[in-house]
Amino acid sequence: MDDMKHPPTEDTRTARVTGEEALAMHAEGRPGKLEIRLTKPLITARDLSLAYSPGVAEPCLHIHRDPKLAYDYTAKGNFVAVISNGTAVLGLGNLGALASKPVMEGKAALFKRFADVDSIDLCVDTEDVDAFVNSIRYLGPSFGGINLEDIKAPECFVIEQRLRELMDIPVFHDDQHGTAIVAAAGLINAIHLTGRDIKTTRLVINGAGAASIACAELVKAMGMRPENVILCDTKGVIWRGRTEGMNQWKSAHATATEARTLAQALDGADVFFGLSVKGALTPDMVRAMAPKPIIFAMANPDPEITPDEARAARPDCIIATGRSDYPNQVNNVLGFPFIFRGALDVRASTINETMKIAAAEALAMLAREDVPEEVAGAGAGKALRFGPEYIIPNAFDPRLISRVSPAVAKAAMESGVARAPIIDLQRYARDLANRLDATVGALEAIAESVRDNPKRVVFAEGEEEKVIRAAIAFRNAGYGTPILVGREDRINAVAAALGIPMPDGIEIHNARLSDSNRRYAEYLYAKRQREGFLLRDCQRLVNQDRNVFGACMVATGDADAIVTGTTRSYSVAMEGIGMAIDPVPGRVVFGLSIIVSRRAGTVLVADTAVHERPDAETLAGIARGSAAAARRLGLEPRVAFLSFSTFGDPRGTIPGSIRDAVKLLTERGADFEFDGEMSADVALDPGLRASLYPFCRLSGPANVLIMPGLHAAHILTRSVPRLTSATVIGPLLTGLSHSAQVVPMQAGVNQLLDVACLAAHAAAQK
Numbered sequence: 001m002d003d004m005k006h007p008p009t010e011d012t013r014t015a016r017v018t019g020e021e022a023l024a025m026h027a028e029g030r031p032g033k034l035e036i037r038l039t040k041p042l043i044t045a046r047d048l049s050l051a052y053s054p055g056v057a058e059p060c061l062h063i064h065r066d067p068k069l070a071y072d073y074t075a076k077g078n079f080v081a082v083i084s085n086g087t088a089v090l091g092l093g094n095l096g097a098l099a100s101k102p103v104m105e106g107k108a109a110l111f112k113r114f115a116d117v118d119s120i121d122l123c124v125d126t127e128d129v130d131a132f133v134n135s136i137r138y139l140g141p142s143f144g145g146i147n148l149e150d151i152k153a154p155e156c157f158v159i160e161q162r163l164r165e166l167m168d169i170p171v172f173h174d175d176q177h178g179t180a181i182v183a184a185a186g187l188i189n190a191i192h193l194t195g196r197d198i199k200t201t202r203l204v205i206n207g208a209g210a211a212s213i214a215c216a217e218l219v220k221a222m223g224m225r226p227e228n229v230i231l232c233d234t235k236g237v238i239w240r241g242r243t244e245g246m247n248q249w250k251s252a253h254a255t256a257t258e259a260r261t262l263a264q265a266l267d268g269a270d271v272f273f274g275l276s277v278k279g280a281l282t283p284d285m286v287r288a289m290a291p292k293p294i295i296f297a298m299a300n301p302d303p304e305i306t307p308d309e310a311r312a313a314r315p316d317c318i319i320a321t322g323r324s325d326y327p328n329q330v331n332n333v334l335g336f337p338f339i340f341r342g343a344l345d346v347r348a349s350t351i352n353e354t355m356k357i358a359a360a361e362a363l364a365m366l367a368r369e370d371v372p373e374e375v376a377g378a379g380a381g382k383a384l385r386f387g388p389e390y391i392i393p394n395a396f397d398p399r400l401i402s403r404v405s406p407a408v409a410k411a412a413m414e415s416g417v418a419r420a421p422i423i424d425l426q427r428y429a430r431d432l433a434n435r436l437d438a439t440v441g442a443l444e445a446i447a448e449s450v451r452d453n454p455k456r457v458v459f460a461e462g463e464e465e466k467v468i469r470a471a472i473a474f475r476n477a478g479y480g481t482p483i484l485v486g487r488e489d490r491i492n493a494v495a496a497a498l499g500i501p502m503p504d505g506i507e508i509h510n511a512r513l514s515d516s517n518r519r520y521a522e523y524l525y526a527k528r529q530r531e532g533f534l535l536r537d538c539q540r541l542v543n544q545d546r547n548v549f550g551a552c553m554v555a556t557g558d559a560d561a562i563v564t565g566t567t568r569s570y571s572v573a574m575e576g577i578g579m580a581i582d583p584v585p586g587r588v589v590f591g592l593s594i595i596v597s598r599r600a601g602t603v604l605v606a607d608t609a610v611h612e613r614p615d616a617e618t619l620a621g622i623a624r625g626s627a628a629a630a631r632r633l634g635l636e637p638r639v640a641f642l643s644f645s646t647f648g649d650p651r652g653t654i655p656g657s658i659r660d661a662v663k664l665l666t667e668r669g670a671d672f673e674f675d676g677e678m679s680a681d682v683a684l685d686p687g688l689r690a691s692l693y694p695f696c697r698l699s700g701p702a703n704v705l706i707m708p709g710l711h712a713a714h715i716l717t718r719s720v721p722r723l724t725s726a727t728v729i730g731p732l733l734t735g736l737s738h739s740a741q742v743v744p745m746q747a748g749v750n751q752l753l754d755v756a757c758l759a760a761h762a763a764a765q766k
């Protein structure tokens with residue numbers, strides 16, 4: 001196919017998902033997005049006596065005497081309730097309490113993911129303000145803070161005000177203040193980039209509800225003149241004297257203006273804030289705005305205008321939306337996790353204006369700094385740099401927690417609402433940076449970098465349902481062009497039976513009918529003719545073995561990477577790939593697994609796929625390859641060669657290969673820390689090494705574990721995800737001259753997608 005190497009023409013940076021994918025994600029495994037985990041063991045009778053009766057009486061009595069101790073003996077200090085009645089669910093309207101639950105679980109998940117704040121959703125089934133307030137006001141003892149969400153205006157103003165008066169913990173309506181803080185941060189930078197002065201900037205806000213009123217208040221507090229801010233709602237401009245559809249909060253922002261419609265208000269305006277509904281802003285309105293207009297179309301899930309439409313109407317505009325799949329995401333996810341983190345850590349009694357402005361400024365300033373490689377996506381073509389397409393940090397920026405939360409904590413202390421001040425703020429910021437796992441950010445950075453540099457990835461088992469789903473998800477995620485190997489009618493029939501429409505941009509190649517199969521057979525014959533293969537043997541392999549066909553596509557440059565493994569055993573799939581793709585000369589091919597755990601951070605394990613009993617040279621090669629992979633993930637490698645014994649204790653038959661591998665690396669002067677043999681606990685816990693093995697050369701807990709053989713590697717990586725809360729990614733094949741990955745046969749759609757993304761990333765590094 002002539003056009004084989006042309007990537008899709010549309011903007012592949014975006015990570016679009018389908019409704020079907022979103023439903024499947026929510027239904028998969030344990031339904032929903034949250035579960036509760038224990039922080040203390042409850043295994044023995046003693047554990048039970050300590051955690052429950054009689055032991056639990058002790059903290060109860062202490063807290064009774066001194067309520068502050070609740071922060072020391074319970075989860076209160078890190079626990080936030082996300083509360084809604086579902087009357088303004090995103091921009092979807094009044095869906096009710098139950099239907100708001102996915103958003104509320106989502107907010108709780110974001111609290112945990114981005115700021116390690118524990119959180120629970122409480123969906124309260126009433127639209128009555130008094131009943132709502134009364135159902136919350138008595139819950140204070142359980143929580144360190146209350147995050148109100150998606151409650152419509154004007155009731156939300158009354159509810160928040162009353163709860164703030166009644167409760168002694170922060171009560172924060174995210175749609176009001178979280179949104180205003182993030183929008184203000186983006187506005188500070190957009191004003192700077194377009195050379196404006198906030199005092200003369202004219203803003204039109206579409207919407208006069210929770211988010212809009214809070215935005216109007218904050219921008220005015222920041223110096224925008226009241227007469228330069230016009231609000232519109234479903235009845236048009238909120239002008240001074242209007243009586244229809246008004247309330248006291250709208251009246252407070254009514255402007256003396258002749259404009260009556262949004263279009264009239266926008267004539268010559270500098271800035272548009274959309275906090276209303278999809279499609280409310282038309283290209284004609286955008287065309288009527290001032291030069292270099294600033295457009296924040298923040299309605300969710302669909303903005304008031306899409307970036308493509310806005311740019312087509314006004315190429316000189318700065319455009320932001322509330323979505324994560326366009327550049328410039330102005331969304332309160334950049335605010336609430338970090339604001340609460342800072343407020344909780346100083347046990348703030350409230351979140352006040354000083355804290356909000358500190359958060360907005362910290363966000364704005366972070367966007368002006370150089371973006372570290374792991375955020376921009378290592379090797380990505382499009383670097384994120386302060387400018388019209390990057391006015392606000394990315395939600396996955398790991399620096400957010402160590403910038404925004406300390407700014408909020410400091411402002412709380414300075415404004416006198418901190419009940420547990422932090423003495424050393426620099427140390428606090430450092431501790432926060434380490435609180436989140438770096439690999440999670442690194443993996444998202446890998447995905448981002450693949451979106452910037454999309455690849456052609458062969459899904460060799462193209463007729464399988466889960467493979468088709470993964471290929472479609474790969475395409476929708478913007479990772480590049482999936483190539484399904486299989487019969488077109490079969491693939492279309494499977495997709496039709498599943499009710500999945502096949503999107504454009506997916507290629508299907510039937511090995512037997514492909515124009516290229518003769519070329520692949522000749523390629524294979526040239527490689528294998530001295531190993532007993534005739535041309536017709538090679539032709540048969542190419543025609544009949546999809547792994548061989550797919551690997552030939554990659555080896556001859558028709559594709560960038562191949563993913564397989566769901567229908568054949570690992571070794572058979574490897575054999576097919578190995579027919580066409582060689583190891584990098586001098587490198588060992590091995591499997592690398594990544595264990596991501598909260599407790600131990602990120603730990604790489606190798607070899608988890610290829611060598612049953614590696615000799616010393618192979619072990620040394622595996623260690624070298626693993627150390628290089630660790631560096632690519634942003635980890636400085638500390639490599640431990642594992643055994644049942646540590647430096648000869650207990651005595652036994654330690655495989656000589658381990659000690660010889662350590663010797664080989666020492667003689668050759670490896671440029672990373674390594675040592676062994678040692679047992680896994682000694683490798684992971686430096687405390688166990690300190691007194692008995694002070695000579696050990698590892699400076700901290702090992703983050704790369706080299707296994708003595710495949711049996712031990714399998715036992716470890718297969719049991720960890722079933723016995724603990726850790727995730728295991730891989731095994732990922734390492735050391736081949738072209739990017740190829742074999743997933744375990746039981747791999748699901750998400751695993752296939754992740755591995756395909758990693759394969760595409762690896763292809764970019766070849």
Ligand SMILES: NC(=O)C1=CN([C@@H]2O[C@H](COP(=O)(O)OP(=O)(O)OC[C@H]3O[C@@H](n4cnc5c(N)ncnc54)[C@H](OP(=O)(O)O)[C@@H]3O)[C@@H](O)[C@H]2O)C=CC1
Binds near residue numbers: 333
């Ligand atoms: N990006 C982000 O971080 C956030 C985005 N949002 C988005 O902002 C929007 C509003 O949310 P929220 O303030 O909580 O909701 P509210 O229900 O409190 O307010 C909605 C407001 O939008 C107005 N409105 C509805 N349709 C139109 C229209 N066609 N033209 C003009 N105004 C209209 C309503 O007018 P009226 O008063 O006449 O009924 C009301 O004033 C949602 O789309 C939400 O997703 C909200 C929070 C954060």
Ligand SMILES: CC(=O)C(=O)O
Binds near residue numbers: 332
């Ligand atoms: C982002 C958000 O909170 C909303 O759209 O309601």
Ligand SMILES: [Mg+2]
Binds near residue numbers: 090149150174175
């Ligand atoms: Mg909301």
